[in-house]
Amino acid sequence: MTQASYSLDGQVALITGSGSGLGRDMALRFAAAGAAIGVADLNLEGAEKVVAEIEAAGGRAMAIEMDVTNEEQVNQGVDALVAHFGAVDVLISNAGIQIIESIDKFEYTQWKKMLAIHLDGAFLTTKAVLKHMYKDNRGGSVIYMGSAHSHEASVLKAPYVTAKHGLLGLNRVLAKEGAAHNVRSNVICPGFVLTPLVEKQIPEQAQELGISEEAVVKDVMLKNTVNNEFTTLEDVSSAALFLATFPSNSLTGQSIVVSNGWHMH
Ligand code: NAD
Secondary structure, eight states: OOOOOOOOTTOEEEEETTTSHHHHHHHHHHHHTTOEEEEEESOHHHHHHHHHHHHHTTOEEEEEEOOTTOHHHHHHHHHHHHHHHSOOOEEEEOOOOOOOBOGGGOOHHHHHHHHIIIIIHHHHHHHHHHHHHSGGGOOEEEEEEOOGGGTOOOTTBHHHHHHHHHHHHHHHHHHHHHGGGTEEEEEEEEOOBOSHHHHHHHHHHHHHHTSOHHHIIIIIISTTSSSSOOBOHHHHHHHHHHHHHOOSTTSOSEEEEESTTSSOO
């Protein structure tokens, strides 16, 4: 087996939802490791800012306006990335949102929106990159942004928990189908990381649960961690870099939980 290295020199990575939060951090760190980045986001302005940051640091990147639930936009975005940088070696399917409500009150339209972004988005972006990764069995690494909620449940998060569990299934099937073409597939499952997605939830959960914001952080979000600490952007990006650069199919079909011990398996 080839020795693992953390260099992505000469590789091209598509990261969805990389105009903010975890996606942005992975885009910056992957670019610093040598990859050319497709910064794909619904929010083009956010994506363009990240591209400017990468270029200012001497890296290579391209902003792609992409709603991951729109098949045409996904296919066009992936093809434009390949036309510009020559290939796509890594996909990080990361775009996601959170909507909290109890099951009895959840609007069906909101349920469908959640499943579309998290599951349809993962499927569509995977299908689009496989067209290029399967060509001549060139191969690649697909990484899904799961969550500790791929393994755990929490109140008020039915579609999120359902979708994040669902990604484990897609991941395992891709690991089996992709192996013949040198494609690896894995899921990263972070605990709570302070990004806009989580910052928005703290007051919302406080209101729904009738407790203070401090109590949401201490007694809900960090309650089961080993050290009462949030997981950091760097923690998650390091796991992504490890998976993207891992050189063989011995590590495929797995989920890696980066949650300060909240979930152990
Ligand atoms: P964030 O809100 O900071 O960033 C999400 C990005 O996704 C935004 O830039 C948004 O514009 C983009 N996006 C939303 N819908 C999209 C769509 N339809 N098409 C394309 N882009 C779209 O959130 P984040 O915390 O960085 O979350 C990123 C991923 O990490 C999500 O899948 C989330 O479920 C997962 N996650 C986050 C945490 C956490 O604690 N922050 C924990 C576990 C998993």
